[in-house]
Amino acid sequence: MKLITAIIKPYKIDEVKEALQAFGIAGMTVSEASGFGRQRGHTEVYRGAEYKIDLIPKLRLEVIVDDKDASAVIDTIVKAANSGSIGDGKVWSIPVEEIVRVRTGERGPDAI
């Protein structure tokens, strides 16, 4: 099993979610995040004083999938989250050792 984590632009969440639902994933978790990549931050001006904002808001979404689906899910996210401009985010995956469904106690791929 793989944990796929994606950092995306907040306004892309609906497209990504719909693409993943169409793919048939069983569930996902979304949280607010902030940070910077190559895009760096932006500048705001209040009463003439410039404020350099280094950390800009993003969404982090996490999906656990079977090994065989991992590559296709990553492609789906990348395709849906791509706007072509700088700051579109990153997607990565890491191996998952164990997963348990809390209600039933099922383990492994059955619990995804």
Add this chain to the structure above:
Amino acid sequence: MQINAGDTAWIIVASALVLLMTPGLAFFYGGMVRSKNVLGMLAQNYVTMGVVSVLWVLGVYSLAFNGKNSLIGNFHQFGLAHMGEQATGFALTIPPLVFVAFQLMFAIITPALITGGIADRMKFGAWIIFSGVWLILVYAPIAHWVFSPSGWLFKKGAEDFAGGTVVHANAGAAALAVILVLGKRHGWPKERMRPHNVPFVLLGAGLLWFGWFGFNAGSALAANNLSAYAFVNTNTATAAALLGWLIVEKLRDGHATTLGAASGAVAGLVAITPACGFVSPLGSIAIGLAAGVVCALAVGLKNIFKFDDALDVVGVHLVGGVLGALLIGFFGTKAINGANGLFYHGGWHLLGIQTICVLAAVIYSFVATYIIAFVMDKTIGLRISQEQEYQGMDLSLHSETAYETASGGLR
């Protein structure tokens, strides 16, 4: 004088309008601080309504407005006794008690204005004591000098229709003094402290603008032609200042901002306050435009001289108040009320008096406030701890949080 029902009704309503300015100010300031300090800011403003309202009855009104001494009043009307007597020297068509209420609202907002300069770092208890002591030792004397017909500046012919000197220049100078005693917020200016809710700032500015009609037009102390001029001049100058501030921003920074619109409006309100009953509507456009431009530039002074005037009380209220008071010396016209200024063939006389009035109020306010703040700092201490400052005033001083952070649901 005969009591006039129309005048009385208007000043009662105007008093309520002026009271609303302090909650308005609280939102104007509250939106500009970081979210961890918004309740601390609101609390300081609300508690000022409490402290001043009680002290006003307990002798401070009398100290500001009663008696023939030219420097300070007395306690003849302590507890609002002898309310059958007018405030000394006035011939009003409203009951003396209505005048007490109207003046109270000015006395509330003046110390409240200081909270913007000292934002994010003063102990709540220290603020309560400071606001009371300051009301007695600084506000009451200056109000007496300028507003009371017995006062030495009033007798000189100093013109301050609604408190440009007594309220704004005074509060601005006092804020500077407390700022210097308190010191900078930890991290300032390296760490940029952004406004957490600009819509609150605009909401507060709107309430201030609305309430200010009571402040300025009410200062005619009657419902008459002069109050109409004060009303129209107030709105006109505010509008011109809003535009002036935005023009400076557009030319200097490339963007006209909403915070700039709110700031410009308040700068215009401040500058027209002393002048609204002495100048023509055309004069009010000039004064407003000057205030918008000058104050938009003046808020940069703190970055040059490195004093942490958190929400620009010096740049807007001290500079705007002084500017308005001095511009009466140019734009004042007998055709509306008062004496002629330089542009109306009145010569330099009025400008000279205005300069003396401003200098006296600003110097006294700065020195007396500095002493009060210094003594308090050395005894009970003015500042919250670094840990409390980091945690924020809301939680560390009031055990409250303004907002439930939306970590669960997406906004």
